[in-house]
Amino acid sequence: MNTELIDQLKSFFDDVVLPKGYDKNIEKIREFAIAAKELKHRVIFITSGGTIVPFEKNMVRFLDNFSGGGRGSSTAEYFLEQGYHVLFFSRKNSLQPFIKNLMYHESDSFFTFLEHDKNTQHVKVSEHYYDQVSRHYLPWKKYIDSGHLIRLDFESVGEYLYYLRGISMELSILGKNLIVYAAAAVSDFYIPLSKMAEHKIQSMSKGLTISLDPVPKTIGFIVHLWAPKSFITTFKLETDDELLKTKSMQSLSNYGHQLVIANLLSNYRDRVIFYSPLLKDPLVILRETNDHQPIEIQIGKQLIQLHNNFLK
Amino acid sequence: MNTELIDQLKSFFDDVVLPKGYDKNIEKIREFAIAAKELKHRVIFITSGGTIVPFEKNMVRFLDNFSGGGRGSSTAEYFLEQGYHVLFFSRKNSLQPFIKNLMYHESDSFFTFLEHDKNTQHVKVSEHYYDQVSRHYLPWKKYIDSGHLIRLDFESVGEYLYYLRGISMELSILGKNLIVYAAAAVSDFYIPLSKMAEHKIQSMSKGLTISLDPVPKTIGFIVHLWAPKSFITTFKLETDDELLKTKSMQSLSNYGHQLVIANLLSNYRDRVIFYSPLLKDPLVILRETNDHQPIEIQIGKQLIQLHNNFLK
Numbered sequence: 228m229n230t231e232l233i234d235q236l237k238s239f240f241d242d243v244v245l246p247k248g249y250d251k252n253i254e255k256i257r258e259f260a261i262a263a264k265e266l267k268h269r270v271i272f273i274t275s276g277g278t279i280v281p282f283e284k285n286m287v288r289f290l291d292n293f294s295g296g297g298r299g300s301s302t303a304e305y306f307l308e309q310g311y312h313v314l315f316f317s318r319k320n321s322l323q324p325f326i327k328n329l330m331y332h333e334s335d336s337f338f339t340f341l342e343h344d345k346n347t348q349h350v351k352v353s354e355h356y357y358d359q360v361s362r363h364y365l366p367w368k369k370y371i372d373s374g375h376l377i378r379l380d381f382e383s384v385g386e387y388l389y390y391l392r393g394i395s396m397e398l399s400i401l402g403k404n405l406i407v408y409a410a411a412a413v414s415d416f417y418i419p420l421s422k423m424a425e426h427k428i429q430s431m432s433k434g435l436t437i438s439l440d441p442v443p444k445t446i447g448f449i450v451h452l453w454a455p456k457s458f459i460t461t462f463k464l465e466t467d468d469e470l471l472k473t474k475s476m477q478s479l480s481n482y483g484h485q486l487v488i489a490n491l492l493s494n495y496r497d498r499v500i501f502y503s504p505l506l507k508d509p510l511v512i513l514r515e516t517n518d519h520q521p522i523e524i525q526i527g528k529q530l531i532q533l534h535n536n537f538l539k
Numbered sequence: 540m541n542t543e544l545i546d547q548l549k550s551f552f553d554d555v556v557l558p559k560g561y562d563k564n565i566e567k568i569r570e571f572a573i574a575a576k577e578l579k580h581r582v583i584f585i586t587s588g589g590t591i592v593p594f595e596k597n598m599v600r601f602l603d604n605f606s607g608g609g610r611g612s613s614t615a616e617y618f619l620e621q622g623y624h625v626l627f628f629s630r631k632n633s634l635q636p637f638i639k640n641l642m643y644h645e646s647d648s649f650f651t652f653l654e655h656d657k658n659t660q661h662v663k664v665s666e667h668y669y670d671q672v673s674r675h676y677l678p679w680k681k682y683i684d685s686g687h688l689i690r691l692d693f694e695s696v697g698e699y700l701y702y703l704r705g706i707s708m709e710l711s712i713l714g715k716n717l718i719v720y721a722a723a724a725v726s727d728f729y730i731p732l733s734k735m736a737e738h739k740i741q742s743m744s745k746g747l748t749i750s751l752d753p754v755p756k757t758i759g760f761i762v763h764l765w766a767p768k769s770f771i772t773t774f775k776l777e778t779d780d781e782l783l784k785t786k787s788m789q790s791l792s793n794y795g796h797q798l799v800i801a802n803l804l805s806n807y808r809d810r811v812i813f814y815s816p817l818l819k820d821p822l823v824i825l826r827e828t829n830d831h832q833p834i835e836i837q838i839g840k841q842l843i844q845l846h847n848n849f850l851k
Contacts, residue, residue, distance in 0.1 A: 279603070285778035285804055287724075291591070291603045320632075326650055337649040338638055341664070341676055350673045352653070352662055361662045364653055412599075416747045425778075435728045439747045466597035466737075492597055 228451050235443045242419035243385025249393070252379055256314065256397045259377050263312050269404045269534070271306045272394060274411035275299020276318025278384040282437070283424045289383075290439070294412035296321030298462075298495070301523035302408060303376070307366070309531060311406075312375050314398070316390060318411070319380045325367035329360065384414045384442055391445060395453035403538055405457035406530070407449060412464065417442050446482045458537050459484035460530065466492045472509075475502045486533065488526065496522060505533055540763050547755040554731035555697025561705070564691055568626065568709045571689050575624050581716045581846070583618045584706060586723035587611025588630025590696040594749070595736045601695075602751070606724035608633030610774075610807070613835035614720060615688070619678070621843060623718075624687050626710070628702060630723070631692045637679035641672065696726045696754055703757060707765035715850055717769035718842070719761060724776065729754050758794045770849050771796035772842065778804045784821075787814045798845065800838065808834060817845055 246252075263270050276299065277292030296317055303313045303324040315324060322330065329340065340360050342353035352360050370376040379394075381387045391409075398405050416439035446461055463478060465471045468491060475489040479502055487502040499522065501510040510529060514522040558564075575582050588611065589604030608629055615625045615636040627636060634642065641652065652672050654665035664672050682688035691706075693699045703721075710717050728751035758773055775790060777783045780803060787801040791814055799814040811834065813822040822841060826834040 283778070287605050287776070287778065287804060288726075289603050289605070291601055293599050293601070329649065337641065337652075338676055338679055340649075341672070343677065343680065350664055350669070350676050352664065357662070360653070364650055364662050365655065367650055368655065414600075434753050435751045437749045437751070439749070441746050464599070466595070466599065492599060 228447060232443065232447065236445070236448065239385075239388065239417075239419075239443050242421055243383070243388075243417070244420065246381070246386040246389055249389060252390070253393045253397060255377070256379070256394055259312070259314065259374070260397045260400055262374070263404075264400050267404070268312045269310070269406075270312045270314065270398060270401050271303075271406040271408055272314045272316065272398055273299045273303050273306075273408045274316045274387070274391065275303075276321030277412040278318065278387045278414050279382055280384055280414050280417045280439070281423070282418060284420070285425065290414065290416070292412040292414055293492075294318070294321070296323075297327065297521075298523060299408075299410040300324045300327045301521045302410065302527055304366075305524050305527035306531075307370050307375055309527070313370075313377075314394065315376060315378045316394060316411075317378065317380055319382045323378070324370075324376065325363040328363045384417050387411065387413060388442070388445060392448070392453055395449050395457075399454035399457065402456040403458065405454060406534055407454060407457050407459045408530075409446070409449075409459075409461045413442065415442055416440065446478070446484060450482050450484050458486070458534050460486040460488060463487055463489045464492060464495065465489075471500075472502075475500070479504065485537065486530070498522075499526060501529060501533075503533065505536060540759060544755065544759065548757070548760065551697075551700065551729075551731075551755050554733055555695070555700075555729070556732065558693070558698040558701055561701060564702070565705045565709060567689070568691070568706055571624070571626065571686070572709045572712055574686070575716075576712050579716070580624045581622070581718075582624045582626065582710060582713050583615075583718040583720055584626045584628065584710055585611045585615050585618075585720045586628045586699070586703065587615075588633030589724040590630065590699045590726050591694055592696055592726050592729045592751070593735070594730060596732070597737065602726065602728070604724040604726055605804075606630070606633070608635075609639065609833075610835060611720075611722040612636045612639045613833045614722065614839055616678075617836050617839035618843075619682050619687055621839065625682075625689075626706065627688060627690045628706060628723075629690065629692055631694045635690070636682075636688065637675040640675045696729050699723065699725060700754070700757060704760070704765055707761050707769075711766035711769065714768040715770065717766060718846055719766060719769050719771045720842075721758070721761075721771075721773045725754065727754055728752065758790070758796060762794050762796050770798070770846050772798040772800060775799055775801045776804060776807065777801075783812075784814075787812070791816065797849065798842070810834075811838060813841060813845075815845065817848060 276296040277294035280290040282288040299317060300322040303315050307313055340353055340356045341350055344351050381390060419440055449459055463471060463475045471489050471491060475487045478487050485503060485505060489500045489502060497514045499512050512525045588608040589606035592602040594600040611629060612634045615627050619625055652665055652668045653662055656663050693702055730751055761771055775783060775787045783801050783803060787799040790799050797815060797817060801812045801814060809826045811824050824837045824841060
């Protein structure tokens with residue numbers, strides 16, 4: 228790692244707030260890592276959802292990134308079913324594995340599934356939804372209780388990078404058994420504490436101009452320092468197809484990691500492309516139009532295949 | 540209304556996207572308004588949650604405002620219990636009346652309340668949470684089924700203002716029986732479509748500068764054009780106590796509406812101040828430290844009192 232990058236990251240960490248409860252959370256992850264290592268489990272560390280960039284120390288406004296967390300949470304389900312242990316690191320209130328499948332009723336989600344039983348006078352899971360609720364509740368409960376699924380959340384880009392470093396380092400004891408799957412949409416820009424307004428920025432008739440600093444790129448740190456033996460997967464999301472291939476190839480050649488999964492905002496649920504030094508050619512994955520399964524199952528299958536080869 | 544303001548608003552509407560399904564939604568609101576008018580019901584139109592400002596036409600990044608929607612949703616509950624009909628206009632995925640009281644388990648909310656009954660092999664509402672779930676589910680179901688509570692959601696500041704205008708005008712047939720309760724945190728700034736990037740703004744090593752235009756102030760439009768007979772309540776949220784009084788008084792004198800509810804970000808759940816030409820002095824409302832009820836019950840009581848006087 229060149230010293231300029233190391234200095235950039237150091238000054239980033241000096242200029243954002245340390246997450247509350249950081250030490251206690253990292254302690255929990257350490258226990259998870261030690262248990263998985265002893266039992267020789269394979270582990271996937273999934274980051275999911277978007278980060279926010281606060282504009283004021285007393286935050287009223289913030290910059291956010293589009294990401295519901297569907298990709299990360301569907302992937303978590305598949306890897307749990309395949310026997311992996313999952314550390315699910317997600318944006319506060321973003322989609323969660325299994326729970327997300329019952330979220331399409333929008334804001335009412337929970338209440339939609341209940342009904343008032345006039346005979347017993349009890350509130351119960353509605354007959355109509357009973358199978359559906361069971362299908363997602365039971366595996367969730369099983370994986371939570373067994374410790375196969377553990378979760379931690381973040382909100383700001385500062386919290387995200389603090390934990391990305393801390394978690395990667397703790398899980399690095401798993402060596403090649405670890406997949407890092409960085410699906411979160413991380414802001415490229417932030418406002419350092421030292422440049423941040425103390426109070427709410429006042430509305431002015433003239434409009435507003437905001438200057439943001441670049442967020443240091445951390446993939447190189449995971450590859451070279453934090454979890455150098457692991458299988459590292461990153462994502463490229465673009466809205467412009469022309470840029471997608473170039474930027475994906477560039478990322479691989481810059482960081483030398485195992486996999487870039489490229490996707491377009493307009494069809495990210497239907498088509499992704501794997502770019503990897505472990506593959507002779509880029510691998511295009513399509514969801515069939517009449518396939519009711521999410522594309523993350525295909526992504527998961529191919530990724531486990533690559534992880535198997537990587538472990539040989 | 541001076542013509543400069545009218546032109547500003549016109550160019551705002553020309554430069555944001557018309558919400559999908561706008562006409563159909565307004566039609567539903569019209570039916571709600573006509574039914575309430577025939578039955579001489581009192582109605583409160585509550586706006587709740589924060590608006591977003593998209594940065595790109597193919598949105599990847601957006602500016603957001605801090606607001607969970609707790610104030611709006613608690614207020615809705617109180618007014619429903621007091622016999623008002625409620626139009627709850629809220630940010631997509633923000634807190635909803637009654638449902639919100641079961642949301643403190645964060646991302647797991649729904650599943651926390653279920654259990655697997657080993658005898659019947661059924662998934663059911665857990666014994667432990669049974670009373671709590673019923674307490675909030677039953678009134679929700681009652682008000683939804685009776686049509687006392689209707690809801691509509693928004694996301695961008697453009698959608699918000701389109702509907703604010705449309706809904707205010709439809710509900711204005713209720714005259715003085717209508718309270719407008721504008722609790723949403725509306726962005727002061729936006730990016731007009733004509734200045735917006737087509738694609739995702741690329742990350743650059745040099746950082747990023749964003750210019751935003753001011754969003755036109757719409758309170759004056761509600762007061763003078765859209766729902767001139769109604770009882771209009773707005774909010775001032777500041778982080779700096781010094782500014783709070785000045786800005787609240789200024790708002791009343793600029794717009795000539797009925798009530799400004801002033802609050803500080805640091806203690807908005809414990810203390811608000813009513814500024815109103817209908818009150819001799821500002822009214823300070825405090826939540827007692829050992830009071831388990833939200834401050835919105837106190838706010839609601841005082842507001843209904845003011846509405847009663849206004850109707851005399």
